[in-house]
Structures are given as structure tokens and as C-alpha cells.
Amino acid sequence: MSGLRVHAAARRSPDPVPDPAFLRALPSALPTDTELITRSVTDPGQFTDLFDRHATAVHRYLGRRVGDLADDLLSETFLIAFRRRAAYRPDHVEARPWLLGIATHVVHGHQRAERRRYRVLAKAAGQPEEHGADPADATDRLDAQALRGPLAAALAALKPRDRDALLLLAWGDLTYEEIAAVLDVPVGTVRSRLHRARRQTRAALGDTSPLHDTSEETR
């Protein structure tokens, strides 16, 4: 699985630059996520380090799903994670997927807000977009712009649990096994949800762009 993770990370869009505090925390002597969570059971203050490491990534995932509401849900996600830290099982799932799983459950309370956001984005995508002067990536930008509306509309139309699986894969970079673990469903169910979600998304995009399956089909 680790090989897949490296491969996946290498070809995906980079996450926002980690916080300076996290960059300083890279030396190997510092505790792992699992150690932090374990220690925080008896020394709760250690949990803030987990926040410092993952707040940006969790916020980014939430933000793509619910927009500005992510500020509130980020807080809620870490509060829930803190309260459940004693039940965390590192052999079950790593810390980042665990946090994204909690974030996904938190989003459930705001499904309507999420759907509204996608619908608004789908409408807004029909409006002309302002760009800078650099034409270097103009073609890519045009391609992306053409997809933006249909993608948002497709996300709005998906069933919530299918959308969860798809976005944990696409935006959370979780493996099938990790998605199964955080959603507490069998891997086979993840496969069927992803198959359905991807099929529907592909159909919604229609002729907007030529789409191809990739090796991620079999992850």
C-alpha cells in the first residue's frame, strides 16, 4: 500500500504548503501521528500538534465540499477527533484518513449546504471568468473551465454516500481500504459506490471532455 501512496502523491496536485511549524517538525525524532494520538490520551495537550500537522489538509478537503463553512467544520472535526482519540486504532487506519473520515461524517450534517454550493458553482460556471495575462496555460485553463460547471452539477446529483467515497478518493487521496475503514463499510461496497459515482460523473460530463479510466480503478 505504501508504494501506491507514494505513486499517488507524486502525480496529484500538491497540497497547500504546510505550516512553518510543521516544516520545523520534520526531523525524525519527533513523534508520529499515532504516537501523538496515543500520548494525548494521558496528555491531551499533545493533540494540538496533530491539529498543526493536519489542519490545512482537512480544511482543504472540507473547503472543496462546503466552501466557507469549512472554517466551522474544521473546528468540529478536530473536537470530535479529540473526544474519540482513545478509540483510535492505528492498525485500522492512519491519522490523516481517520481525520478525513471524521470530516466526511461532519459534512453529513450539512448535505444540503454542500449540494447548494455545487448547484451555485454549476450556475456560476456559465459566467465568463477573469484571467491574468499569462497565456501559457490558457488551453488547460479553458479545458478546466469547461468541466467546472458539469462537474459541480454532477456532484450535486450524486447520492451522499457515493459522493463521500468519490471525494475521499479524489480529494482525500485515500485508498479503497482506507475509504472502507473510515466509512465503516466493506471494500466491496466502496468499489460499488465508486463505480456508480464515477459512472454517473462520467455520464454527466458527457462530451465535455474525453475521459479515460486509469490504474486507480483497481486500487
Place this chain on the structure above:
Amino acid sequence: MNELTALREAGPEAPALSSAARSAARAALLTEITGPDPVRRRRPSRRTTLRLGAAGVAVAAAWTAAVVIAAPDGPGTPAGSVTLVDFAMPTFPLSLDPVPDGLRPAFDGYGDGATIAGYDDPAGEDGFTVYVDDDEPQQRPDDAAENEVSATEEVTVDGEGAELVRYSRDWCVGDSPGEDCSRRSYTWLTWERAHDQWVTIDAYGRYASRERVLEIAASMVDRPQPATLDIGLAPAGWSVRAFKMGRVLTLVNDAYEQQEITVHVPLPQDVVPADQVLSSTMGAIGPQLDVTVHGRPAQLVLVDTGYLDQRGWYLQAQFTDGTTFVLQVPDAFTQEQVLEFAEQVTHNP
């Protein structure tokens, strides 16, 4: 570009995490770590108490929990007024033809439709439940330690492969868990009836024989069934959050998810006598108003829900057959709208 790449490169973008938002979230976490400040704790929801007291059914507790989890400080603003419009309840996608012994189903579901139909005889001795889902069932009878599986068999339903499991488990009817239990036999059948439509039947009593379950499976037709508890009107911009056991229905304001409407048919033993509605309603801030719904006397009380400073109306009324129902709506409804809404509530058990 495949759809995953498209989602990453052209999907909705996240707003940047501002320093202020980051600091606020970290501060909230630190507050939790160092211990809650009792002054800042939200009051227990009086609506919760009222629901539990009035409803007396477990499902209400589950919903209340869902509301509390759904962020008391969520976005939007509560409706100050409502406009009632025609409303169509979600349906259950399948029917049985014929219906065994004329049983009437009660449905559970969410805004996108019912997923569970319970066919039970009034005594609760014989019946079966039909589940419809996009996915293969995650739980099988042998997953539960308390279940004792006696046989597993591969069968066919309409030419499709199906799995049939016979098992038994305790059936308890006492007030407390594990009280007044007896062993009950079940037959469980699941198959993919159509693409992305998994149907599961869990039968007991006289419906639990292998032949009877297969007969029920073969009788399924694509004919949607309306909900047991129905409403003909709803505020514009509201939708169904969930409905349970044919007795409870919750609507939610799409623009402010903390604002709800609950329609509830209490069990006969939970019905409050008309002259005790005011005294048994927690948070009453107005007198008991004697009104008329479906041509029968009804009682209306204005209450402080105790939840996010919301006030609401509590109405106890009866259908034309004398069955009592309870309506809880926000005070965005005028008194006249409460009655107009109540007049359109129907129950077809």
C-alpha cells in the same frame, strides 16, 4: 483526463484557511482540551425533552441526536415566516402483488425516498421487513453474535442468484433491554433485483418459511407506494429529513437546517389527555388554545423549544378516525398556518 483528474483539477476549489479561522479552530480545541467552560455550554434542548416526553419512541432520540450533532452554530438564518405550498411525499419504490393477508406496510426513509417497508400484523407475532438499497447489504445475519444461523442456501429469485439464511435471535418485548425475551426464528433473503437495487427480506412468524419468503420475493413489482404518514402541504424551501415507522415525519428548512417540523402519531398509551396538554408540554409560554382540526377538538400551545432560542407551536389533534397526532412547527408559522398544515396531514396505516 479521467473524472478523478477532472475533479482534482476542475472541481470546486477550497477557500484558503485564514489565520483567523485557524486560530479560532485551534482555540476551540484548546478549550476542549483544558476542559469545558460551564458558562459557555449550550442549554440542554428543551425541545429534546419535549420530544422524548411526548413521543416516547426511540426514533425521536436518534433524530434529536442528529440535530444536535448537525452543528448548533450552522449557517443560515431561521425562517421568520413561511409560505405553504403543495407537497408530495417521497415513496417506497416497490409493492407486493398480491399483498400477503392484506398487511399494510409502514415506511422508513429519508428525503430521497423510503428504503424500509415493515409489514407486521397488529399483534407483532408475524411479519416481514423489506429493505431496498443501492448497495449489497453490509450486515448479514451471521455478523451478529446474538444470532444463531441454522442454514444458508443459494436460491434464485426471478432467475437471479440470491442468498437465503435461516437464523434465530432473542425477541424482547420488556421495557428494559433483555427483558421478557423469547427465541424467534427468522428467514433472511437478499438479491440484486435490478442494477443497483438490492432487496432484502427479513421474515418472522408464519412468514419465515423458506417457501413463504420466496413467494414474497417473487411478488415484488415496480409500483411506488406512498408514505403511511402524509402531508399535503409544506413550507416552500423545506424538505423531508426522515420518516420512521409510519409514525414520525421530520421536515427541515433547507436554508437553516436547525429548523424543523415534526409530525408524530404517538402510540395510544403515549397520548396526552386533552386537558393535560398544557401542563405536560415543557417550555409552554402561552395558554392552551382550543382549536378545531379535521372537525375535532385540538389543543395548540406556543412553546420555547429551548433550542437556539427558537419558539414553536405544539399542536395535538386527531384524524377523522380519532387517532391522535402531534405537530411541532416553528413560530414562523402563523396560528392559521399551523391549522392549515394540520388539516392536510393524513395517516393511512
